[in-house]
Amino acid sequence: MYLGLDFGTGSVKAILQHDDDTIIATGSASYPVSVPEEGAAETHPDFWISALNDALSQIRYRAGLKESELLSVAAIGLSGQMHGIVPISEDGKVLYPAVLWADTRGSTFLPIIEKAIEGHEQVLLNAPNSGMTAITLLWLKKYHPRIYQEARWFLFPKDYVRYKLTGRISTDYSDASGSLLYNFKSRSWDVEICKILKIDIQKLPPIQDSTAIAGLTTWEATQFGLSEHIPVATGAGDTPAALFGSACFETPMLDNNGQKSSHNVIQISVGTAVQVVRPMITIPAFNPALNYYESVISGQGYHMAAMLNGGLALERVREWLNYNWDEFYCEFDENPYAIPSDLVFLPYLVGERTPYRNVNARGAWIGLGLHHTRQDLMAAALFGVACTVRLGLETLLETNKSITLADYELRLIGGSSRRLSWVTLIASVICQKLTVYEYADLSVKGAAALARTMITGYIPRPCTGTIIQPKIITHFEKIYSQFKESYRRLYEKNYDSQVNVYG
Structure with missing residues (x-):
């Protein structure tokens, strides 16, 4: 048996699988994201640990274990939200809550960092964006210098749990x-960049393969109902773990008949944020509107359009409108294409990355009238998030105009994919069919797959899914055009650069 753990922005998911990937039991538990001041997004790691205990208790119960029995598995794999950092002392004490990817307090450092790293773009392959680790470290160093100095390690979320x-x-x-x-190029921490930004490279953890054995569970793991001496894989970020779990690879794979096959794939994840991802085996040219990161498999990476406001925005809108999701979808399912043509929703509650890289963008309903209903506002919000998916796809495809969107298989994952009417709306906005997997939480499946690969060398095979066809709705193109024009009219990239990065 293999255990997968995925630490997302607001919850942990756990999955216990047999050697053939059939699911034995699942568990999950949520934790809060606190906003102690404007722009903040924090979670104390103690909440992750408490939630882990709850999720594993569910696993043990559903797997038929007695309360006193420890869960013994062949291996454990992890995945987790990316970019966030946990500063810990030499003895492992948490010195400050985890600062997450959605935190924008370091945004004033962006123009100075952009200037500082000029000439290094093709080595870093990513433009500075608020919430990225380097920016958060500079913010911490400036505003919490004692914590920065006392920290022995800065760990990513999954790495702290491991x-x-x-x-x-x-x-x-x-x-x-x-x-x-x-x-x-060197596949290591960049000594020169750390020197330029005056970040102590010795505080960054050693890097190893996602499927390497990072350690064995100790007696402390027994507090979660786990046995000792279980091999634990290094793990991966949530997006590359999902790519691995769904076998979204660029390299040729064997089909069901044992023949090699290869095709273009784009995987769309609509969770707290939205990611539109294309796996690659060649390093692309630097594009400030996109991200490029390492994949789980050595020699592979992925190009990504990253939109910050997916479920994050929809959940807040739901709260404002005093809906519960079942209530809303009960209404929405009756006519999921009745999107008001005179109402536009911009979902940029925490700024935006792709394609605008504008931390100062904000959300809005535009065109509100007395005739609009609560359902209209919620439906417009769904349409606005679907528009960001399309905008991300268009930005990603601009890097290779010889291939059109129709040349790709588009896969949709994430918790939102469970709602048929919502998925059909996304397909209709992007005007392409979508393959939706039966099991939506592929990051945790990928974590379990990493554990299995670490022990056996097995590489996941492509999942099967359901094809969702788009509906041709003529006024959708008009609303999409209004969506893009509304942003252009309301927001410009504008940073306050009057901050001393090196203080």
Whole structure:
């Protein structure tokens, strides 16, 4: 049996699988994201540990274990939200809550960092964006210098959890590559960039393969109902773990008849954020509107359009409108194409990355009238998020105009994919069919697959899914055009650069 753990922005998911990938049991538990001040997004790691205990208790119960029995598995794999950091002391004490990817407090450093790293773009392959590890470290160094100095390690979320299970410090290439401190040519922390930004490279964890054995569970793991001496894989960020779990690879694979096959794939994840991802075996040219990160498999990476406001925006809108999801979808399912043509929703509650890279963008309903209903506002919000998916796809395809969207298989994953009417709306906005997998939470499936690969060398095979066809709705094109024009009229990229990065 293999255990997969995925630490997302707001919850942990756990899955226990047989050697043939059939699911034995699942568990999940949520935790809060606190906003102690404007722009903040934090979670204390103690909440992750408490949620892990709850999720594993569910696994043990559903697997038929008695309360006193420990769960013994062949291996454990992890995945987790990227970019966030946890500063810990030499003895493992958490010195400050985890600062997450959605945190924008470091945004004032962006123009200075962009200037500081000029000439290094083709080595870093990513433009500075708020919430990225390097920016957060500079913010911490400026505003919490004592914590920065006392920290022995800065760990990514999944790496902190693995440290609690094994007592060992490390990270993987996928998480490291999303830090803006990683050199894609040397596949290591970039000494020169760390020197320019005055970030202590010795505080960054050693990097190893996602499927390497990062350590064995210690006696402390027994507090979660796990046995000792279980091998734990290094793991990966949530997006590369999902790519691995769904076998979304660029390299040729064997089909069901044992023949090699290869085709273009784009995987869309609509979770808290939205990612539109294309796996690659060649390093692309630097594009400031896109991200490029290492994949789980050595020699592979992925190009990504990253939109910050997916479920994050929809969940907040749901709260404002006092809906519960079942209530809304009960209404929406009756006519999911009745999107008001005179109402546009911009979902940029925490700014935006692709394609605008504008931390100052904000959300809005535009065109509100007395005739609009609560359902209209919610439906417009769904349409606005679907528009960001299309905008991400268009930005990604601009890097290779010889291939059209119709040449790709488009896969949709994430919790949102469980709602048929919502998925059909996305397909209709992007005007392409979507393959939706039966099991939506592929990051945790990927974590379990990493554990299996670590022990056996097995590489996942492509999943089967359901094809969702788009509906041709003529006024959707008009709303999409209004969506893009509304942003252009309302927001411009504008940073306050009056901050001393090196203070």
